[in-house]
Amino acid sequence: MSCLPDIGQWQPQLPKEVLLLPPTRTTTVLLAAGLVTLLGVPGAAAAEPAPSALYVNRAAANCTDGGPGSQAVPFCSISKAAKVVEPGQTVWVDAAVWHYKESVTIDRSGEPGKPITFDIIPGEPDPDTGEVSDTYATDGLTISGASHVVVRGLTTDDGIRVHGSTDVALDGIGNGWGQIHGLVVGGGSEDVRVTRSRLHSARVEGGSRNTLFGRNTFFAQNRLEAAEVVDAPGTVLTNNTVYSGCKEGIGVSGGSTGSKVFNNLIYPADYCSNFEPFRSIGVSESAAAGTAADYNLITGGLGQNSPVRTPYQWAGTGYRTPAEFTAATGQGAHDIVVASRDGVGAHETGSPTVDSGDPTAPGVLPTDIHGGPTADDPRVPNTGRDGGWIDRGAEETQDRLSMVWSYVSQNNWAPVGTAVGVNISTDSNWQSTLTYHVDFGDGTAPVVSKKNFVEHVYSSPGVYNVKTKVVTAVGREVAGSTRTTKVTAPGVLTADFTATPVLPTTIDTGNRLAPMTVRIDTPGATVAPWRVGSQKVDFGDGTTSSRKGLEKVDHAYKTPGTYKVTVSLTDVQGATSTATKTVQVDYAPSGYVATEPLRVLDTRTTNTPIKGGSAHPVAVVGWGVPDYGLSRSVSAVVLNVTVTDATEDTHLTVWPSGQSRPATSNVNIARGGTSSNTVTVPVGADGKIQAQLNAGKAALIVDVVGYYQPNVGERFSPLAPTRVLDTRTSGGALSAAKTRTVKVAGVNGIPADAKAVALNLTGTGATQPAHVIAYPDPAKRPATSNLNVEPGKDKSNQAIVPVGPNGTITLFTNSGSTHLVLDAVGYYGKDGKALFTPVVPKRLADTRTTGKVAPGATTTVSGLPADALGAVLNVTATDTTAPGFLTAYASGATLPGASSLNTLPGTTVPNHVTTPVGAGGKVSIFNSHGGPNHVITDLLGYFTAK
Structure with a gap:
């Protein structure tokens, strides 16, 4: 319920809404006089501070x-x-x-x-309703x-x-x-004004004088008058809506002389028996002197033919029609009596209440029960007194204008000197009474028009905010939404664009932003005096995009490379222009986010082994993959890939979906064996990777253990391989179902606040085939593995392990016992030095074309960026004649006393290797005391400071 004007302090000047009534001097004077007399306006007091x-x-x-x-x-x-x-x-x-x-x-x-x-x-x-509760x-x-x-x-x-x-x-x-009566005014009260209220019957009594009821709604109980006036001279009832009971709607009796009943809408009850008194307006003989009634409307409840059902009772005589009533009493000459309630409400089309009242009636108020002003409905003729348009009853029919729509319909992008047109529409039913105001935003005076289409010519270029509002006949304003128009300097359409990577800025668990997404921005670079009607972009990879206007377009490329991008434009005047540029597309440098291991594939559970020669898609991010907090906008994932139950000796290659299979390998597996390796691989535009066996069949298990994404995660600091643990010299072999806690952060040059460590994990002296798990939280051992060990074989694998409590990780093996050797090769943390740029797996070196690396010899691998601080490689040793190991380190640096890969005679062994990079983008690989080896080196990505 809103706060309304202070009726008790109304001043005698005419409210502005009343000025909308026909400007006859008689109407204005009578209305002003009626307000002053009947509302009891007090004189103005001397100005002084109001109390708090x-x-x-x-x-x-x-x-x-x-x-x-x-x-x-x-x-x-x-x-x-x-x-x-x-x-x-x-x-x-x-x-x-x-x-x-x-x-x-x-x-x-x-x-x-x-x-x-x-x-x-x-x-x-x-x-839900927008209404405010009563107090x-x-x-x-x-x-x-x-x-x-x-x-x-x-x-x-x-x-x-x-x-x-x-x-x-x-x-x-x-x-x-x-209560019997909801409101009682009595005890000789004077100048009581009851306005804009909802009352369950009212009574004025006891010699009270000059009481006013204006713009109220009365709801009578069955056997009561809705408004009863007894011994209360000068009572005025004007513009009320009365729902009667089975007695008078308005009853005036006793000494209530000089009372006035005008502009009321009365609904008689239609449930009373035929023998009950039924009067909408009743005035006793003792109250008739000086009492007047007119411009009232009585409706409904008159369908029964009982002689006692009469709308009027005046001075003891009943009258069934306004004509009879007027002929006998001189009252009610402009009353209306209709049998049906249908169509009578204030806002119903064709209602006889609309614009048919007396604007000069005693006690007329300028606003209705809702606070709305007196308004002229242009859809109906003004049949009120002197052509006035006040409605009968408590409600005043208003233009229910609530919404304004506007748009620049003509030349919303055009050169200086061109007429710009704005079209405005509304939900108003009173269109002819509206005034349209348009501020074109260039400092000129708003254009005011009775037409809903407005034009303007700008004098200088710019982007202008166009604001509209619509004003009703009673001064109510409704604003439309702000629109923009672009005014340009005259010239020729010249297409141009910029191409920039679109990178995620937060961990995205919702919609996925694919890696290698490029934004082609034509609006920011093109010179277009007129609005561009069509835009076509050829991305140079066999795909195109068409738009109806000049727009930025994002495109996800599937493969890094150099592309020829062409933009073709046509403006609304028919002019055309084309621009072509070469665009370099690549994966973006990224930080690392360690996650709990997430199994995304295990073909053993579906009995669907992968087959040699066929690429098998693996969804690693996006819809359909349980993410557990895994971002959908990754550039590359770090996987633990296990191949088991191979039907023959073979190898597995992993690469991004949507790209050609590279000539590299990630996991080498012997017939009937189990082999695993850490794999870092970019993610395809569809959120998938591909995995393919060279030959045979095998089961494939894929676990996501972390990912790289631009603008999130931790930077990496590479380390020369540093021994963290060797159970052969400390602590003894790790036994089945036992755990071993190892300090990895806060030691060996790794800061205490490191988030994850990159470790080379080697198993030796295993007594049974088993798997080894390295994990952060000793209370939460994952159902995945990092290394598969076998008796008589030294096997290694690299793992990136989140740091657990107090800078530790935990080790576990499921069977037998095994010695473990851990070498740290780097860490991820807030003071890390480098970001990771993934690449499509790429072969850097293969000694099978240059000769084996002899024991004690070193081969140098080049082809890395000159500014690379570290590299992620897949290093494979093959055609080995004796057990040994390989160590990868920065070219030119001191050979560390740790291994990157353990070699086995007659076995091809790969390992995921993270290593520092030396000057000129080179890495050295040293072959230990074993036999000569062929060494194959594949690049998975590299680290740079930027």
């Missing part, structure tokens, strides 16, 4: 009736405020408290021009022996009483069903 307001809020934790009643420390009860309020002071009642459980009596008085006022602070609107004074409201009082917005469960009081304004009030 009082506040009531029962819900406030610190409310107290013993406090100051300030906004900071409010009263708990309305009654307390009523006992201390002073002239000119307002009591604000917080309506967020729906129910004040008290009876309120107001017996203090204001002064002329300085009333005491009770008003509400509205609560929050209901989110209740539960046991009723009484105003007794008071004067100059204003009450707004309060609603009572029970009755409202005004007794022996003067100059009282009740506005926007209401009452419940609990």
Whole structure:
């Protein structure tokens, strides 16, 4: 319920809404005079500071009736405020408290021009209906022996009483069903004004004088008058909507002479028996002197043919039609009586209430029960007095304008000097009464028009905000959304564009941004005097994009490379232009995010082994993959790939989906054996990788253990291989079902706050075939493995392991016992030095074409970027004649005392190797004391400072 104007302080000037009535001098003078006389407007008091307001809020934790009643420390009860309020002071009642459980009596008085006022602070609107709850004074409201009082917005469960009081304004009030009469004005009260309220019947009695009921709704109980006036001269009932019971809708009796009944809409009850009295307006013989009634509308409840059902009872005589009533009494000459309620409501099309009342009637208010102004509905003729357009009843038909749509429909992108047109539409039913205002945003005065299409010519180039609003005939404004128009310098269409990578900025668990996505930005580079009507982009990879206007376009390339991109434009004037550029596409440098191992494939569970010669797609990110926090916008994933149950000696190649199979390998497997390797591989544009056996069949298990993504994760610092653990010299072999905790952070040059460590994990002296797991949290061992060991074989694999509690990791083996050797080759953390750039697996070197590497000899691998600080390689030893090991390290650096790969005679052994890079982008690989080896080196990615 909104706060309404202070009726108790209305001044005698004519409200602006009334100026919309026909500008006849008679109408204006009568309306102004009626307001002054009937509302009892007090004289203006000398200006002086108003006393501070009082506040009531029962819900406030610190409310107290013993406090100051300030906004900071409010009263708990309305009654307390009523006992201390002073002239000119307002009591604000917080309506967020729906129910004040008290009876309120107001017996203090204001002064002329300085009333005491009770008003509400509205609560929050209901989110579904938009309505605000009433505020209740539960046991009723009484105003007794008071004067100059204003009450707004309060609603009572029970009755409202005004007794022996003067100059009282009740506005926007209401009452419940609990009393015989919801409102009683009595005890000789004078100048009581009840407006814009919803009441369950009302009675004026006891010699009360000059009471006004204006723009109210009355709901009568079965055997009561809706509005009963007894011994109350000068009572005025104007523009009320009355729902009658089985007695009079409006009854005037006793000494209530000089009363006025105008512009009311009365709905008689249609459920009463044929023998009950039925009168919409009843005036007794004792009250008829000086009493007048006209411009009322009576509808419904008249369908039964009982002689006692008469709309009028005047001075003891009933009248069935307005014609009979007027002929006998001179009253009701402009009344309307219709049998059906249908179509009579204020906002119903063709309602006889609309624009048919008397704007000069006593007590006419300028606003209706909702606060809406008097308005002229252009759809109907003005049949009111002197051509006036006030409606009958409590509601005034309004233009329900609520929405304004606007758009630049003509030349919204054009050179200086071209007329720009704006089209405006609304949901108004009163289109002819609207005025359209358009501010074109260039400092010129807004254009005001009665037409909904407005033109303007700009004098200088720029992008301008065009703002529109629509004003109704009564001054109500509704704004449209702001639109933009682009004004350009005259010239020739010249296509141009920029091409930039589109990179994720956060860990993305929603929509996936594919790696190698490039944004082709034509709007930022093209010179286009006129709006571009069509745009075509040829991305140079066999795909194109077409748009109706000039737009930025994102495109995900499948393969790194150099592409010829062509943009072709056509503007709305038919001019064309083309631009072509060479665009370099590659994976972006990325940080590393360690994750809990996530199994994305195990063909053993579906009994669908992969087959040699056929690529097998593996979804690693995107929809359909349980992400467990795994970002969908990765550039590369780190996998633990295991091949088992091979039907013959073979090898596995892993590469990004959507690209050609490279001539590299990741896992080598002997017939019937189990082999695993860590694999770092870019992710295809579809969120998948491909895996293919060279020959035979085998089961494939793929676990994601981490990923790289631009703008997130940790940087990497490579280390010369550094021994962290050797159980042969410390602690003894790791036994089955036992765990071993190893300190990895805060030692060996690895900071204590490192997030993950890259380790080369070697198993030797195994007593049984088994697997080894390296993991961070000793309480959460994953169901994945990092290394598969066999008796009589030294086997190694690289693992990137998140750091657990106190800078440790935990080791576990499932069977037998084995010695373990751990060599740290780098770490990830906030002080890391480098970002990782993944590459499509690429062969850097193969000694099978140059000769074996002899024991004690070193082969140098080149082809890395000159600024690379580290590299991720897949190093494979083959055609080995004796057990030994290989060590990868930065070319030119000191040979470390650790291994990267253990060689076995007659066995091809690969391993994922992370190593520092020396000057000129070179890595050295040293062959130990074993036999000569062929060494194959494949590049998976590299680390750089930027």
